[in-house]
Amino acid sequence: PIQVTCDFMRISSHESKNTAADHLVTFYSTFDDFKDKNYDGLIITGAPIEDLKYEDVDYWDEFCRIVDWSQEHVFSTMYLCWGALAGLYYLHDIPKKMLGAKLFGIFPQRLCDEYCFLTNGFDEVHYMPHSRHAAIETSALVNHPELAVLSEGFTSGPALLATRDFHEIFVTGHFEYDRDTLAEEYWRDFHKGLPIRLPENYFPDNDPEKQPLFTWRAHANLLYRNWINWVYQMTPYNTDEIPAAIADLRQRVSEADPDARMTGRF
Numbered sequence: 052p053i054q055v056t057c058d059f060m061r062i063s064s065h066e067s068k069n070t071a072a073d074h075l076v077t078f079y080s081t082f083d084d085f086k087d088k089n090y091d092g093l094i095i096t097g098a099p100i101e102d103l104k105y106e107d108v109d110y111w112d113e114f115c116r117i118v119d120w121s122q123e124h125v126f127s128t129m130y131l132c133w134g135a136l137a138g139l140y141y142l143h144d145i146p147k148k149m150l151g152a153k154l155f156g157i158f159p160q161r162l163c164d165e166y167c168f169l170t171n172g173f174d175e176v177h178y179m180p181h182s183r184h185a186a187i188e189t190s191a192l193v194n195h196p197e198l199a200v201l202s203e204g205f206t207s208g209p210a211l212l213a214t215r216d217f218h219e220i221f222v223t224g225h226f227e228y229d230r231d232t233l234a235e236e237y238w239r240d241f242h243k244g245l246p247i248r249l250p251e252n253y254f255p256d257n258d259p260e261k262q263p264l265f266t267w268r269a270h271a272n273l274l275y276r277n278w279i280n281w282v283y284q285m286t287p288y289n290t291d292e293i294p295a296a297i298a299d300l301r302q303r304v305s306e307a308d309p310d311a312r313m314t315g316r317f
Contacts (some may be wrong), residue, residue, distance in 0.1 A: 053283050060085055060117075065110040082113065086120055089293035091286045092279070093125040097132030097225075101147070101185035105140055115141055123294050126286045127217055129278065132183060135221035139187055139212075142219065143195055147185045154181045156233065156251030157266055158224075160202040160210040167201055169213065169220065169277050177270040178252070179224040180233055181207050187223070196309065211274075216304040218297065220278065226271035234263055 061079035066072075095117070105111055118141055121128050130138040139145040157178050162170055179202075186208050192198060201211040212221040225232070233250045237259060240247040255261045287296055 053279060055279065058085070058090075062110045062113055064113045082117055082120070086124075088124065089290040090125045091127070091290070091293070092282045093121055093128040095128060095130045095134040095138065097134045097183075099133070101133060101136070101149070101183055105137055118142065122218075123297060126293055126297060126300075127220065127278070127282050129220045129222065131222050131227065132225055133185075135212075135223045136183075136185060136187055138219060139198075139221055143198065145191045145195065146188050148188050149185050150183075152248070153184050154186070154207060155236075155248060156181065157253050158204045158207040158210075158251065160204045160207065162202050164199065164201050167199075167213075168281050169211070169217070169274060170201055171277050172273045173202070173270055177202065178267045179204075179207070179210050179226060179270075180228040180267060181210075181224040182228075182233060182236060182250075183223070215307075215309070216300050217281070218300070222274075226267060226274055228267075230263055230265040230268075234259065 059079045061075045061081060063081040063083075100108055108114070114137060118128075118138065128138075136147045140147065157180055159176050160179050162173050162175050162177065164170065165173075165175075189208055192200065192209070197214055198212055199215065200209045201213060203209045203211075207224065210222065210224050212223075213219065233253055237247055237250055249257055249259060252266075253263050255264060285296070285300070286293060
C-alpha cells in the first residue's frame with residue numbers, strides 16, 4: 052500500500068459553527084503555513100452554502116487565493132460538492148443554478164468513459180450520494196472542451212468531471228459519505244422541524260428506522276485509490292520539482308490529440 056501523509060488546512064477568514072475552535076487550532080493550519088510548500092494532491096471539501104452567491108461567501112477571497120496557489124503548487128486537486136461547483140465557477144466561469152427541491156439521496160450515475168484511469172474498475176452504472184440545493188448549468192459545458200464528464204445521472208446531472216490533464220477533478224456528490232451520513236442529516240433536520248424529504252434510494256422500504264444500504268462504498272474506494280495511485284506514479288519524489296512537473300504535463304496535454312481517450316498517460 053502507498054503511504055499517505057496528510058496536512059489539514061482551515062479557512063482563517065471564517066469562524067466555524069460546527070467544529071470547536073480549539074480543535075481547529077490544534078489539528079489544522081491556515082493557508083499561510085502552506086503557501087510556500089508543494090503538494091502531490093489537494094482535496095477541497097464542500098459547505099452547505101449553495102444559496103449564497105459565491106462572492107457573498109465570507110471566505111470567497113481566501114478560497115480563490117488557495118485555488119490560485121494550487122495551480123502551480125499542487126499536482127492534482129479534487130473538489131467536492133460545493134467545492135466542485137465553486138471550482139467550476141472560479142476556474143471555468145460555469146454558473147450554478149438553484150434546484151426547485153434539494154437533491155437528497157443515492158442516485159445512479161452512468162459511466163461516460165470506461166477507459167479513464169479514474170474510473171478504472173467502475174461498473175457501467177454506479178451510485179453516489181448527493182445532498183445539495185444547487186447544480187451546475189450543464190448547458191455551459193459545451194463551451195468548455197477542456198472539461199470531460201466521466202459519469203453523470205439523469206436526475207443528478209454530471210457527477211464526476213475532470214480537466215484533460217487531471218489537474219482539476221470535480222465530484223458534485225459525496226463519495227466520502229459514510230453509510231449513515233445522509234440518515235444523520237435527515238434526522239437532524241427532522242428533529243429541528245425543518246421541511247425534509249426522505250433521502251431517495253437510501254432507506255430500505257423508505258423506512259428511516261431501517262439501516263441504510265451502503266451501495267457506493269466500492270466505487271468510492273476505487274475513485275480515491277485510482278487517483279492516489281496515478282498521482283503517486285506521476286509526481287516526482289522531490290516536492291520542489293512539482294511546479295516543473297505540472298508545467299511539463301500541461302505542455303504534453305496541449306500537444307496531445309484532443310479527441311484521444313483520457314487515460315492519464317500523455
